[in-house]
Amino acid sequence: MCNVGDDVEEEKAKFMQARTTVNLKNSVCVKCRTAKPQVVLQNQYPYCKDCFLSATVHKFKALLGKNRIAHPNEKVLIYHKTGHASTALLHFLRTGLDLTTPKKIRFEPILLFVEGDFKLSVQQRRLILQQVSEEAQRFGFRINYVCLTQYILDSTQLSSLICDKFDDVLIKENDAASIAGIMKKPNVTTQTEIIKLYEQRLLVDVAKFLNCKCIFTPDLGIDIASQLLTNVCLGRGEHIVFDTGTVDSRDSEVTILKPLRNFTIKEIALYNFFNGLEPVRFLAENVNPYKSIQNLMQKFVSDLQENYPATISTIVRTGDKLGVNKNVGEAKCLLCKAPLGTKPDTLSSSEATNFSHWVSTQTPNCGVSVRDRSKHILEAFNNADYGKYCFSCNQIQPFLCLREV
């Protein structure tokens, strides 16, 4: 019997529920159940200020404690950026270090600020550097600066690029042009991807140079969620675990941890507000969300989050269920450093993509039988062997002018 339409009610239940307006007028804090709430999380849970702050700090510590990546007295490189997330991260670390209880943080954080806002004016970039330096000083942390442009142009001179005074950072008017010069007219998506790969490599290089075994990045839930979808779109699905998981262990010496991945921007901004912290901000130029896949994903996730407060956590949790490819050899992709897969017995999705591209671009020889035609095509097909690059990097590698990568 036809039952189309019978399951409409059930269908509805499968989808995420849209934001519901909860009447919170006379509510009390969900945690202590006594105090008057001051904050609403996920559009429905009211918290009082004290419970909110202690829950936030607990969430940060829980993630650190669960992973135990940073050991006592070890140096940890903190990837410092402008904005709420980094400021909150510094505050979490400072309060953790200043504790006298056994919960005290015992590793030594070293900040790294990567100067890469080459779309801004030199004057603006100098101002940002100065504000970042003041912020680090306020928290009492040692900070290093690196100019991303100089690193991309010549990564072999790393030791001369790391400065501990912000005045020493080399900022040039034509940095944007220099960056464009290393690529062969890529689209914005590829350009963003290339710069990100360099940034990632720079972090690992600096960590090794400064003897840090661990790096903390300030990525929030929204960054993780949009990165995950970006990876899927760019054929980097295999690297989702590295790029979005709590721990990125693709480098044998340096581990990257994302201690803020379970936080929403609202939690972090309110944490900063209640602690009287002001992050370094600047007016960025308007970004066109349709210009690159990365921007589009960011917009897609944040727009969805607005009405469906479970969006980000659903994406992040789904990503957490993914595992790494077990069929990998010793070889690593020269660009993104992710382990390269070995040839599986069955056709992998990248090979299937290559095959269908191959088939659809061949001119069939109509003079022979269909059987011979397909036989000929099958024989002529040679599945590209990504000896040096992973599937995704293989697509962006032709856009790079530098040969050594």
Place this chain on the structure above:
Amino acid sequence: MVENSLTISLGFGGGAELLFGNKKNISISLPKTQKQWTIGELLKWIKDNLLQERPELFIQDDSVRPGILVLVNEVDWELVDTVNYEIKSEDKIVFISTLHGG
């Protein structure tokens, strides 16, 4: 004597101050009208009188742009009926931008 203006203070943070000539705190007096001042009305007033740059980064439709948090006397405005909150004298209303990437 009945005062004929409503004095409140506004706070801007997280980058929202950059749209207001880099001022973090602004004290304002709103003229008393027949109607009660709500945050919705205040937003229109801010747009006409204070906002200096790129209004689209602050206002969207009749509310703040998504990504801007509003706190009334340190309380999330979602707890006080958002744009419909009726402003009282001496209220402190803070706008925090959480817009990503600058």
